[in-house]
Amino acid sequence: MTDEMLLEAVRWMLMSRAYDERAIALQRQGLYGVFSPGLGQEASIVGSAMALDPARDWIVPQYRELVAMVRHGYPLERLAGIGMGRITESTRIPEGVNVLPTQVALAAQLPHATGLAWGLKLQKKDSVVMTYVGDGGSSEGDFHEALNLAGVQRAPVVFFLQNNQWAISTPRRMQTATPSFALRAAGYGFPGVEVDGNDVLAVHEVAHEAVARARAGDGPTLIESVTYRMSFHNTTDNPSLYEDPKDRAEAARRDPIDRVVRYLTSKGLWSQERDLEVRGSVRAEIEAAFQRAATFPAVKPSDLFEHVYAEPSPRMLGQRDDVTSS
């Protein structure tokens, strides 16, 4: 990573954290839906996404990679609008933005990523797919099936596994007996790499190598990014029921934002003024996004029947009439 890229990375990381704070505050006021923050995982999310070229590469997300999608071209105000329940054409993924919808049926996105990468390869496109999953999602059968097929087809896909130590309340040790998630790649015939997921430089380096490998036709890579979820699973969760506060405190000492800021400061690339300026500018950008999001049209009953099929069936049209005339 060049200094310039690193400064860009820090800005995305600060934006992620600021967005989390804003969205959680809005959720507590009843103005935002259930939200899963990226707190503590910013180096993983940003370092991986910055290895991609948004013009030709694809992101197949799980749900905790908001700024990765924004960096890839999904406008922040649209994501804010979705959070605020304005789920219409005005908040969907724009044409030309190579991002798939977020996925809450965990690991179900992985076979999609494999198929997408396989299809891009069949069409001789110079594209790579990056897909996200967690330590919990890796227990799903879809994880195995997707990686296995990707290996067979040498699909240009990077499986980016954020091991944040928790699947809601289930700790990593109850998820698997394997000493390393990265080891699993051996079973699929492609490399697995473990990386310190709180070190944005290290994450970017392994992601960049994996993307280059995929683009060169050498097939998939599994990256295990070892990090820590420094928050709740989502806004309905209560970690005080299951998390040892010592673990959180220990993780806080490895906070990925603090680490990169210390590094930049030591290189003379960061100062208190710069810190205030960047934090201020990302907050302003987020506020502007929420303001634009509030202007998107609200949902209406007939939206229920939109985008189910290219052409709605006669029965659906009758049901739509019932809903809209009542």
Add this chain to the structure above:
Amino acid sequence: MTQRNILEAINNALDEEMARDPRVMILGLDVGKLGGVFRATSGLLEKHGPERVVDTPLAEASIIGASLGLAISGMVPVAEIQFLGFTAQAFHQIGPQLARYRTRSRGRYHCQVTIRAPFGGGISSPEFHSDAVEAQFVQSPGIKVVMPSNAYDAKGLLIEAVRDPDPVLYCEPDRLYRLGRMEVPDGPYTVPFGSASVVRQGADVTLVAWSAAVQLCIAAAGQLSADGVEATVVDLRTLVPFDVETVVSAVARTGRCVVVHEAPLTAGFGAEVVATLAKEAFYDLDAPVERVGSFDVPYPAATLEAWYLPSVERVVAAARRCVGA
């Protein structure tokens, strides 16, 4: 004039669509050199090449999930699930993912994917190979459910499925695959979805069915006719979309109806047909509507299946109850 059985009609439809559209590809278990366990894809690997006819790992969820991704990349996948009963291993990728992707993306993405799946009893298959689970997919809005009963429809409905921008589950009646040939023209033609076919006209009772049960109803109608009871036979052809109009108008003419399917009776799609008739044809009915299905028990061993499946005798008996004869 080309005579084809259902299997040959399916093979011919796939071959012609692959020749017409370079995006069309086939993936599934044993679809390559073997040509599928029933040989539906025979010769297609040799003709269209290994990038377009692909044997996959033995893993149904990834066959469907990868088809979704392939479709988004710009390909037109025709996925084969070796037997419809094995969609259980892929259901989470069909109902919640493939069927809903257009909705989930608010129309940004759609999945032009066809899933072919043989099903049905009467061929002494091993466990799980015969299950008629089509109604499960009717409860998954976003996918169409297509049930051909003869070779002409099999080709036309399959071409329609491949060209449909939305996902289609195309269920093949394996018992009928090689049971006789009929005129199936060379060259592309389509049979539209949501258009039931009246395959026999009769004034006394309407038999409604789909897939292999249509042939059962035609045989039953022949027996009934010998006793002076004339049956109309309606072949739904597709369950989603459901052609309410054709069924209701046929039943309005006869005032009596029997619905026949291979799935277990309770909450089979026959229940939807009967509920629809109760609303749309109530004042035209002269007798309670009868249903003939398999029993509400797991699909049995092959040595028991003759008692489990609907038979000509059970259809004839239900029709006689219905007409009071």
